[in-house]
Amino acid sequence: MNPFVSPKHIYYGEGSLCKLPEIIQDLQVKKVVLITDPILKELGVIDPVLEILHNENVELDIITSVVPEPPIDTADQVVEEARESQPELVIGVGGGSAIDIAKATAVLVENEGKVEEYLNLNGTKKLENKGVPKLFIPTTAGTGAEVTDIAVFSLEDTKDVITHEYLLADYAIVDPVLTYSLPEKVTAASGIDALTHAIEAYTSTQAGPLTDSLALDAIGKISANIRTAVWNGKDKHAREQMALGSLIAGLSFYNAGVAGVHALAYPLGGLFKIPHGESNAVLLPYVYDHIWPACLHKMSKVAEAMGLPAEGKDNRTLAREVVWELFHLVEDVGLSTQLSAYEIKEKDIESLTRNGIKQTRLLNRSPKKLDEQSIHQIYTNAYHRRLDGSNHV
Numbered sequence: 001m002n003p004f005v006s007p008k009h010i011y012y013g014e015g016s017l018c019k020l021p022e023i024i025q026d027l028q029v030k031k032v033v034l035i036t037d038p039i040l041k042e043l044g045v046i047d048p049v050l051e052i053l054h055n056e057n058v059e060l061d062i063i064t065s066v067v068p069e070p071p072i073d074t075a076d077q078v079v080e081e082a083r084e085s086q087p088e089l090v091i092g093v094g095g096g097s098a099i100d101i102a103k104a105t106a107v108l109v110e111n112e113g114k115v116e117e118y119l120n121l122n123g124t125k126k127l128e129n130k131g132v133p134k135l136f137i138p139t140t141a142g143t144g145a146e147v148t149d150i151a152v153f154s155l156e157d158t159k160d161v162i163t164h165e166y167l168l169a170d171y172a173i174v175d176p177v178l179t180y181s182l183p184e185k186v187t188a189a190s191g192i193d194a195l196t197h198a199i200e201a202y203t204s205t206q207a208g209p210l211t212d213s214l215a216l217d218a219i220g221k222i223s224a225n226i227r228t229a230v231w232n233g234k235d236k237h238a239r240e241q242m243a244l245g246s247l248i249a250g251l252s253f254y255n256a257g258v259a260g261v262h263a264l265a266y267p268l269g270g271l272f273k274i275p276h277g278e279s280n281a282v283l284l285p286y287v288y289d290h291i292w293p294a295c296l297h298k299m300s301k302v303a304e305a306m307g308l309p310a311e312g313k314d315n316r317t318l319a320r321e322v323v324w325e326l327f328h329l330v331e332d333v334g335l336s337t338q339l340s341a342y343e344i345k346e347k348d349i350e351s352l353t354r355n356g357i358k359q360t361r362l363l364n365r366s367p368k369k370l371d372e373q374s375i376h377q378i379y380t381n382a383y384h385r386r387l388d389g390s391n392h393v
């Protein structure tokens with residue numbers, strides 16, 4: 001039995017950024033490295049954070065070389081820059097990319113070597129030192145990166161992760177106000193990513209009662225609010241519910257894990273540079289179209305959480321309706337449910353399958369075994385935009 005783990009300090013709520021001065025004072029730090037996305041700096045999204053740090057008189061180095069789906073070289077470059085700064089605290093502000101790089105940086109400033117050497121599949125080194133304190137402030141809802149100890153990096157043809165308890169935040173501040181100005185597409189993609197975390201955690205082979213209750217709550221909050229958050233971003237209630245849903249989905253999947261959707265999404269990011277949220281979105285209906293018979297009861301609970309009418313319906317009917325609801329939800333928020341929309345050719349399915357099958361850490365958590373043939377079938381269905389539930393009848 002594994003314990004339920006989370007960052008020690010999580011602040012959630014509108015205006016929770018006001019906790020930052022208290023944290024700086026408690027830690028008694030004077031030298032801070034802040035890692036963020038250049039666009040967020042340009043748009044002024046991080047200005048409230050900068051203002052607080054300025055008022056606290058800390059010596060601040062801002063690193064803005066974060067790029068989406070960060071390649072390993074980018075992470076190394078940031079780590080090198082941060083080592084020169086010798087920070088006492090690393091703050092990551094942004095989406096998953098900024099926070100993941102911040103995680104690795106905060107730890108590697110006190111460990112030797114390159115990021116690549118610590119990767120789960122391709123690395124050989126073990127982290128010896130915990131690194132400096134880390135504080136993460138997400139500006140999307142979201143990757144859940146602020147509450148997990150996983151940092152994802154892009155390699156030539158796939159993705160790999162550093163995963164270690166040392167990467168876990170000392171502090172996470174989730175202030176929905178920072179998400180109010182997110183554009184539609186980012187809201188949609190990060191929101192579907194959060195929904196995928198919740199559903200995959202709920203049906204994971206490593207799920208337990210604690211992760212289940214968080215996951216179901218997250219599924220309810222996200223599915224009820226994602227359309228409004230995307231198409232009416234000024235709706236504060238929808239933004240708050242999305243931020244909270246993303247946070248609790250993060251806590252759930254950090255402990256129960258994600259599975260097949262993320263496993264098959266990684267090669268889409270690696271080989272075709274499709275953003276993480278969109279990679280999940282284009283596969284989510286098709287993976288559940290394949291695995292629902294192995295998690296029938298849980299799928300009926302997902303139907304309930306999503307608010308689908310259940311009266312007089314058996315679990316099989318409800319599970320099929322969840323698959324269709326996921327399909328419609330992805331399209332309703334303006335994302336594609338077809339691989340060919342990303343200029344992927346049918347012949348590419350072979351290399352996607354070869355890469356997908358390597359993600360054993362994730363695939364092992366699927367309630368239904370995903371072998372090479374089933375992975376190939378899922379990519380093929382996603383290519384043809386074909387829900388294939390009749391295979392199971």
Ligand SMILES: [Fe+2]
Binds near residue numbers: 143276
């Ligand atoms: Fe994700």
